[in-house]
Amino acid sequence: MYRVWTRERVFTSILSRRKRKTPGGLVARPVLTSYYKSKQFKTRPYDPYNVITSPNETILCVDSFQSMYSQMLCGLIMREEVLRVGAVFASGLLRAIRFLQLNWEELANDIATGSLNHKVTSPSIRECMAKILKPNQELAELITNECSGENWEGIITRLWPNTKYLDVIVTGSMAQYIPTLDYYSGGLPKPCTMYASSECYFGLNLRPMSKPSEVSYTIMPNMGYFEFLPHDPSAPAFSRESPPRLLDLADLEVGKEYELVITTYSGLNRYRVGDILLVTGFYNKAPQFRFVRRKNVLLSIEADKTDESELQKAIENASLLLREFSTSVVEYTSYADTKIIPGHYVIYWELLVKDPANSPTGEVLNQCCLAMEESLNSVYRQSRVADNSIGPLEIRVVKNGTFEELMDYAISRGASINQYKVPRCVSFTPIMELLDCRVVSKHFSPSAPHWTPERRS
Incomplete structure (x- = not known):
């Protein structure tokens, strides 16, 4: 029936x-x-x-x-x-x-x-x-x-x-x-139908019931003019003397990554969206892409996007509170904790305390959390204050020598000691376990950061 x-x-x-x-x-x-x-x-x-x-x-x-x-x-x-x-x-x-x-x-x-x-x-x-x-x-x-x-x-x-x-x-x-x-x-299907942003609609998923990890979007050429910047993290930065060479839809190659550049009917001209896409094939002559990541974005819980330079600036501002205790941040990394709802930013700090008798108190480190939040962008602060979609930022202080152990672990897995850099965001489970087992204290932002909505006229 x-x-x-x-x-x-x-x-x-x-x-x-x-x-x-x-x-x-x-x-x-x-x-x-x-x-x-x-x-x-x-x-x-x-x-x-x-x-x-x-x-x-x-x-x-x-x-x-x-x-x-x-x-x-x-x-x-x-x-x-x-x-x-x-x-x-x-x-x-x-x-x-x-x-x-x-x-x-x-x-x-x-x-x-x-x-x-x-x-x-x-x-x-x-x-x-x-x-x-x-x-x-x-x-x-x-x-x-x-x-x-x-x-x-x-x-x-x-x-x-x-x-x-x-x-x-x-x-x-x-x-x-x-x-x-x-x-x-209970494992209900999660179809991904389209790929779009505030700037433009980009593509459709012609196989909407495919697994999220296998989703590819077919570009719709009629939605705007699409160009692509070959993505190579190891390549030197572009300059005015050597501007980037943009590729058209027909010039793309399967298996390579590109940054999306769009010109839209609404007036955006060669706008770099910031999305890194991997070409997975073609439907007729239209390329199909898999979304790889946002360029330069380290942390994201929802609509927020925090890049490395913004995180670095937040760390520097928070570190000012440690000066009177003759303490500084030796190293740091981060991750977006989404195991609880709402998710929140977790920052791992290794501190250099020159005078153990005058080390920063828990209240000071809590204020460091708030100082970091005050330094982050308006979208993050709105999510914290108005939408409650992001929880209070957390700082986890780790034992001295933790980041040396992190480097040793990376080298044991084949990383070059001469080229090793501390990752500013981590998600690999063994690394997370290494960091968490070395945590000596946890601290949370004691209040919400400042954010003022536009008043109604």
């Missing part, structure tokens, strides 16, 4: 971000937020295959708690109609699951009583939710039974039993979240 669906509900976590101003006075906000606030989104035509469980009022609210709470409430109420669950990025979906873990009791109470939590103060949200929220004791009991235990494996299919797949981006830096997504979803 087949069940006929009149509409395909999508439970997706969509959070609008506050606008901000650039140093030059221009208003800036993410492209998706601009779309959600546009007339095109608000008056979009009805699509029976893409009906979002979240009313517009819940999406447009810039208060992350009120927006997430009301969207989660709608998703639970319409659980039987939901065929796919998702967010823009994998990290966003996991943040929604973490939100559910923290707030399921209040959500269940709202459903049982048919009254909206007093923490949701937005008049527009309260008005629209009054039309949706009705007492449902049976659903409240189901949510309580599923969420009250310690086992959250497969929670997505337990709460949304008709879910067919997860609608999230899991390529690039988001691939680190795949094991956690599999745990919460």
Whole structure:
């Protein structure tokens, strides 16, 4: 017996971000937020295959708690109609699951009583939710039974039993979240349909059900003018006297890496996107690419992107707090810890303490964490302050000699002692284990960094 669906509900976590101003006075906000606030989104035509469980009022609210709470409430109420669950990025979906873990009791109470939590103060949200929220004791009991235990494996299919797949981006830096997504979803498919950015749509995945690690995108030549810069990390930097040679689509070779350069209909001219792509083949004459990484990006949890120079500057600013203790940072490395939600930056420090009797206290090192966060870019600070999508930065102080052991380990695996450089970001499990077993103290940022949203006029 087949069940006929009149509409395909999508439970997706969509959070609008506050606008901000650039140093030059221009208003800036993410492209998706601009779309959600546009007339095109608000008056979009009805699509029976893409009906979002979240009313517009819940999406447009810039208060992350009120927006997430009301969207989660709608998703639970319409659980039987939901065929796919998702967010823009994998990290966003996991943040929604973490939100559910923290707030399921209040959500269940709202459903049982048919009254909206007093923490949701937005008049527009309260008005629209009054039309949706009705007492449902049976659903409240189901949510309580599923969420009250310690086992959250497969929670997505337990709460949304008709879910067919997860609608999230899991390529690039988001691939680190795949094991956690599999745990919460029971291994649901994670199709990757397209490759796009704020600047332009680039390509389509013609095999959307392929594994995330095997995804290749076919470039759509009609979306812009695409050129490619051969990527060779060992090559010397370009200069005005020796400008880079850009290649057209037809000049690319399978197995080689390129940096994407675009000229768009909206006015970008030979813009370096910063994405490194690997050519995997051709579809007819259009090249197919696998996304390799962002150029120069060391750390990323969600929309944030921190490169080596920015991390170095943050370390230098934080080190100023150590001067009065005659202490300096000898070496450092980092990694993005996504094992807990929300993820956070972890910085390993090896310190040189000249006067052990006057070594920096734990409170000082906590302030070093905050000083680093204050030095990072606005996107990072907004994620920390407004979106709560990144946790407090952590500094782990390691024993003296740890980075010498790290070098010895690299040399034992074939690295040249003359060319060895301390990696500024690590992810290889044996290296992580080496660093963690040498940690002597852990410190966290005691408060959120400064970030001011653009005030409404």
